[in-house]
Amino acid sequence: MNKMVSYPNSVASSLWIQNLVHGLAGITIKVKHTAFCASSQFQKIEVFDTYRYGMVLCLGGSVVMTEHDSDIYHEMIVHPALLCHKKPLRVCIIGGGDGGCLKEVLKHAPVESVTIVEIDKMVNETVQKFFPLLAAGFKDNRVSVVIDDGYNYLKTTDRSFDAIIVDSFDPGGPVQSLETADFHAMAARRLNSDGIAVFQTDSPIVRPDYLRQTLSLISPLFAQVKPYICSFSSFPEGICSFVLCGREKNALERFDAQRYAAIADSCTYYNTDIHQGAFLLPQYLKKKSIP
Numbered sequence: 001m002n003k004m005v006s007y008p009n010s011v012a013s014s015l016w017i018q019n020l021v022h023g024l025a026g027i028t029i030k031v032k033h034t035a036f037c038a039s040s041q042f043q044k045i046e047v048f049d050t051y052r053y054g055m056v057l058c059l060g061g062s063v064v065m066t067e068h069d070s071d072i073y074h075e076m077i078v079h080p081a082l083l084c085h086k087k088p089l090r091v092c093i094i095g096g097g098d099g100g101c102l103k104e105v106l107k108h109a110p111v112e113s114v115t116i117v118e119i120d121k122m123v124n125e126t127v128q129k130f131f132p133l134l135a136a137g138f139k140d141n142r143v144s145v146v147i148d149d150g151y152n153y154l155k156t157t158d159r160s161f162d163a164i165i166v167d168s169f170d171p172g173g174p175v176q177s178l179e180t181a182d183f184h185a186m187a188a189r190r191l192n193s194d195g196i197a198v199f200q201t202d203s204p205i206v207r208p209d210y211l212r213q214t215l216s217l218i219s220p221l222f223a224q225v226k227p228y229i230c231s232f233s234s235f236p237e238g239i240c241s242f243v244l245c246g247r248e249k250n251a252l253e254r255f256d257a258q259r260y261a262a263i264a265d266s267c268t269y270y271n272t273d274i275h276q277g278a279f280l281l282p283q284y285l286k287k288k289s290i291p
Contacts, residue, residue: 017048017056019063021206021236029053029063029234035130040122047130053234055130057098059123065098069232070134071268073240074100076230079263079270080244080278081163081198082108083256088162089113092190094150095167097123102137105165107263115161116145117153154186161190164197184214188221188247196252197222197245204229204285205237214243223249228278229285230269241285 015034020026029050036047046058054067065073078101082088089112093101097118105114116138118124124145128135137143146153150166164187187197199218201211211227219225222245229241246252260272 015048017050017058017063019234019236021203026236027063027234029056029066036126038122038126040120042120045120045122045126047126056234057127057131063234065100065131066234067131069234070098070100072230072232073235074104075267075270076228076240076274076278077101077165077167077198077200077242078104079260079267080228080242080275081165081196082111083260083275084244084246084252084254085163085196086194086254086256088196090159090161091115091163091165092117092159092161093165093167094154094187095119096165098127098131099124099135099137101165101167102143103134106137106140106142107266108259109262110259112142114140114143115159116143117148117150118145119147119149121147151183151186154183154190157190159190160192160195162192162195164191164195166197166199168200184218185221188218188245191247193247194251195247199243199245201227201241201243203236203239204241205239208285211241211243218243218245221245223247224252226252226279227281229281230274230278 015031017029017031029052032049032051035049038045043060048056050056052068056063057065082105087110088108089110091105091111092115094117096102096116097120102114102116105111128138138145191197199214201214204211215225215227224246226244227241228244229239231239244252255275264271
């Protein structure tokens, strides 16, 4: 998936995806052709076949996933959390309609059930058509998909989970309820006593206040909270941040080496060195992002 490919300068295409931060800087991706374009009740959904990044999913005009580097994001939002948990049997993914997080969750043998809560049914349908490798997990009999707002689902369900993964595509987008203090408290309440949650907190360079705000909101709700980062080129400014949260003291210091060994060969990016290094933030991010 990440293999470098060279193309002649004469590639005949005049279509480019331009993914800019504040309209000032970002990346441009040369497109072979448009594969899909439609609007759901929530957002515009587009799929492009590109030369360098493979199939690219855009929501609301922004790149949210590419075949080229989606493994990095999905491995990093899932494996640190699940390998810290003693035995993650029941997992809830808020967002995750693209199936990428689900693909990684299902690699963990203890998992007995996965609930996907996706607000936009068309996202799920689009991914199943154009990203079949990512969407394969939806056929697993352990998986159930709920079309609902993540906040509303956690507020109304009586289920509890060992792990909750908040895979929000676009903070500030169609599911702004996921950015409220009440949402984080709701997620904490839906976790079992030894539960672990992970929240995607966007680019710590583009939106440092968002990471700082999230840390302030969730720190009183959990016994342990640790921010971490990963890097991939299609994300704004190349860096994505997350916050890992444990209800038990020192829960995030655990690491199931045996379970990691079982999934190691299937990982493109994640390994034990990455697991340790992801939590070592550079000084400029500590100053800008951590309260």
